[in-house]
Each structure stands twice: as C-alpha cells, then as structure tokens.
Amino acid sequence: MEDLNFVYSYDLMRQEIHELETVHRGLVQVEVIGQAPYGRDIFAIGIGHGPACAVLSGSHHAREWMTTQLLMKMLRTYASAYVSNYAVGGYAVREILDQTTIWFVPMVDVDGVELQQRGATAFSESVRESLIQMNRGSEDFSAWKANAEGLDLNRQYDGAWEGISVDAVTHPASKNYKGTRPFEAMEVKALMAFLEKVNPPAEIAYHSAGEVIFWGLELDLDDPRHMAGKELANLTGYELLPPLSDKHGGGLTDWWTYNLGKIGFTVEIGSPTTGEGPVSQTEFPKVWEANQAVGMWMANYVLQNSLLSSGDVQT
Template sequence: MLKIFNLLFIIWIFFFPLKGHACIVDTEKIYTYDALTEDLMELSKMYPDLITYQTLTTTPFGRNVWAIKVGNGETTILINGAHHAREWLTSALLMKMIETYADAYQNGHTVEDLHPSILDKVSIWFVPMVNPDGVTLQQTGLNAYPIGFHPFLIEMNEGSWNFERWKANLFGMDLNRQYPANWSHLKGVNRKPSYQFYKGTQPLEADEARALVDFTYQIKPEIAVSYHSSGNMIFWGYHQWGLTHTTKFTRDYYAIAEKVSELTKYPIDEPESYQQGGGYTDWFIEEFSKPAFTVEIGQLIEDRSLPLEEFLDIWVKNKKMGLFLAERALKRKNEK
C-alpha cells in the first residue's frame, strides 16, 4: 500500500508541480540557445500576466535575440548577457532570475528580503543572450553551421578547429566593441574579423548590437547592466569621475554601485581618467547620462567559459540584483 502511495505521489508531482517550486531553467548543464528559447516559451505560458517577450532581431542563421519583460510597470531597467559567446553562463543566470522573480510574484514569496511586488511599478527587461550564433558555435563547434562557412570560421579562429575560446559573433565582430562610445580610438583591437577583439568597420555594424541600441532607445531604462565573465568585478561609470556631473554621479555611486558591491561581494573597479569605451554600458552612460555598470561573474579564467560548478555561488551573489535595481530605478524616477 505504501509503495502504491509513493508511486501516486511521484506521478502527481511530475504532472502537477508544487506551487512555488521553480523548475524550468536547468543550470546544471550547458545552457544553449535552444534551451533558452524553450524555457522562454514555457515560462511565458506559466506566467502570462507577468512575462512577455519579443524578438529584437533574427540572425542570418535564424536565431532570435530575445527581449523578455518581467513586470507591468512603466518604469524600466534593462539587464543583458552573453555579448561574448563563451560567456553564456550569464544567460543561464538571467533566465534563472526571470523564473525566480515570476515564481515569487505569483506565489507571494520574497526573494530573501526583497518583495517582487515592485514588478507592479517597474518592468525588468532582460536580453539574456545578445550573441546566440556565437554561443552556439562556442558550445557545439562547426557542425552547427553550413559546411561552406567552415573555412571562414576556422580562419577567424587562427586555424583552430576548437572554438572553446570564441567570443565574437559569427562574422568575427566583438559585439562589446561595437558601441559608439570612443569607438574610433579603441586600443588593442584586431584589424580583421577574429574570434575576439575585432571592432568592425564602423559602430553598430553588427545586427545584434544595433538591435540592442534601438531597443534601448525604445524603452529608455533608468538603469542598465551588462553581465560578462569573468573576474568577480563591477565596472562602474564611463568618463564621469571628477567631471561636471560629480554630485549626481557620486549619488548614484553610493546609492547603487556601492550597494551592488555589498550585495554581490564583488569589488568596484573605479573609473580611471581614461577608459577604453566601445562597450554597451559605456555607450548607455554617454548617451543617457544614467547609471549603468558591467558585472563580471565568476573566478577569473582565460579563453574559455566558466565551469558549471561555479553557478551556485554566482546565483547566491546575484539573485536579488534585478529586484534591487528595480527598487532603485523607481526611487530615481520619483526623485525627478
């Protein structure tokens, strides 16, 4: 009798998961574009009143750059990940945030000390995988693409058939060197398409970067964040330290950057007198004069993706980020 009861209980849990139990996003295996797309469709069905999505652009190889909104507020923030192909663990992190916040909102839970009711006033827009083609190449290699394209990819990869170190999009452009801020004067960049560091022939040449810029103009977020890996570091500000916006910048520094550092335990890399530029957050700060920062997750490693074993520690440090920034964004908006 007990065995029958246990079997029935297992069947019930399988078909009718317990409320409050988030179980869609699997962070224990390589997180692919296909997994992200499947998870997005499932989550949007599970939380139709909270999660909506749209396509920012579709790559020539048929992959969508998804933008996912969590919340129904007019005030917005924007968080993106995986500009660089080998940094796909940021995509898993952002999708886990989406699932966790939606689950907490629907079931009246808090995420530690933060209540998801803020999502009634602030919408969090996520672009979890800016570079889906590059991610797919890095994870699966040449077989994901037409054979006629292989010689070009191998050439950009310096003759190697191992794409574990790949950062660029599929046309060899480093997407986080594609934004207009100081683009003409970037240093340390490649002069031709490559697995990393090629800035292109002009800003926003890459469809992925241009689509993200157009979308940013559309939603006008109060705060923007780019997740990268690795180094356990926060890069804050761009050409602002000591300039005419000192009072405003200092306020944002202590109200947001310093608090994010306390939240994540990541140190802040303070702006230098000269900064490289070319990145999404550099452009956002320059264009909108609003707070933006880059978060480098995970222990510093070179030329490869972070190991999956690091995810739990990364999640513990970052899981409140979206809700915290939503609260700060609403405060900033109200202060205006």
C-alpha cells in the same frame, strides 16, 4: 553536485522562454527584437506590469554564456516569487513588479554562443571553412568571444569607440575586433533599437569573469552612480573598479553611462582565474547566490530615486 559538462544552450533558452510565457501569461511578455547574421532570433523577456525600469543583458560575448544561465534563473525566480508573493533578497517582488517591468535580453550573441558550444558544425557547410579560418585554422571554438562574423559585440557601441586601443585587432577574429564603425553588428542594432523603444533608465550588462563591476568611463567619484555602484558591490560581494580611461570604450555600459548619461553597470561573474573560456559550472551556485537579487535591487533603485520619467514608453 553541479554537472561539469552542463551547457546552457540557445535551444534550452528558447524552451524556457516558451514555458515562462505559457505559465505566466500576463506577467511575462516575450519579444523577438531581431536576428543575428545566421538567422537566429534574439529574445527580450519582460516581467512586470509597469513601464520599463531596466534591461539586463547577457552573453554579449559567446563564451560568457553562464550569464544567460544566470539571467534565465533570475527570471524564473522572480516569476515564481511574484505568483507566491515572497521576497527575494529582502525585496518585495510583487510590489515592485506591479509598478515596473524588468526586461531581460539573456543572449545577445546567439550565433556566437552556438559556435562556442557546438563548433562550426552548428553552421551550414558553405561557411564552416571561413569560420575555421577566422579561428586561425582551429576547430576548437571554446575560447570564442565574438559573433559568428568575428565582430566583438561589446566593442560595437558608440562609447569612446574611436579611441579603443587596448588589445585592438584590425580584422574579424575570435575577440577584440571592433568593426569598421559603431553599431554595424545586427545584434547590437537590435538591442539598441529595443533600448530606444522601451526607454529604460537603467541597464546591467552581465559578462565573465573576475567578480568585478564597471560603472562607466571617466566618471567623477562624486557622481550618484558611483554611490549606486557601491550598493551593488555590497549586494554581490564583487569589487567596484574605478572608472576606466576612454581607451577601453565600445561597450554597452560605456555608451549608456558616458554618452547617454544614464545609470548602468557591467557585472563580471565568475572567478578571476577563469581564463580563456566559460566559467566552470562548479561556480554556478556561488554566482547565483551573489546575483539573484540584482534585478530587484536595480528596479527598486529606479523606483526609490524616481527615475521612471513620465515620458517613458509604456510597455
């Protein structure tokens, strides 16, 4: 039985990152890519021996922290599979990771996850009142999606940012506030700088919920990225949705696919009935089953399609 009260916290993530780095020295590398507004570190963990093929990110949205739990298990599994030389989902992990590095940024909204899980008491006394005010006077932060400044980090990328109109709000809030300009949030700046540095051809952004996959804004169905999306849908059993209109922009995958022309996906784990909170822990085994090979699939796709350009930064 899964523990229904289990919470995958920022501290647990840091502890697991430290263990991975210690046990798998040489295979796993850790970088602090920046800080969130209240000083918490944002981590990137690379696994492999070649240039970067993909960055997999989680918890752009605070309440969606099961994506961190998933990515950390993926990382531990790939590390063990490399050492013991076994395959995951039919993919030869050691062979793939000897040619390339997969990067994980398992928790982008580090402040927000702490706020969602622990409430305003996770912050210094001087800011608690303003946090509660942003939460419309409530001390219950269980539905919180934004960062601790009330910015929606997945409405902060320059992918059709101007035109975002779906559920838009005009002030800092628990969700959907896009800010005054793209890339103003410290967390998003940090991830963008990291993506520019390691220069991966692919990205996958994990969110919840719905068991669906988004693959870009206003793209053509003849696009090879659509075929790749079908493969990912087959692998996970999730539904590949048609491209969204530019009224939904501002997400990492929007910017990545629509503006940069690269391959990327937003994968929504968890049942469509999840509602305004985290995915239930009862679903984690199913989420793991559906997604465990996704990092390997993406890496293999990049290698098979020769997307690692010689100009990519070696890491």
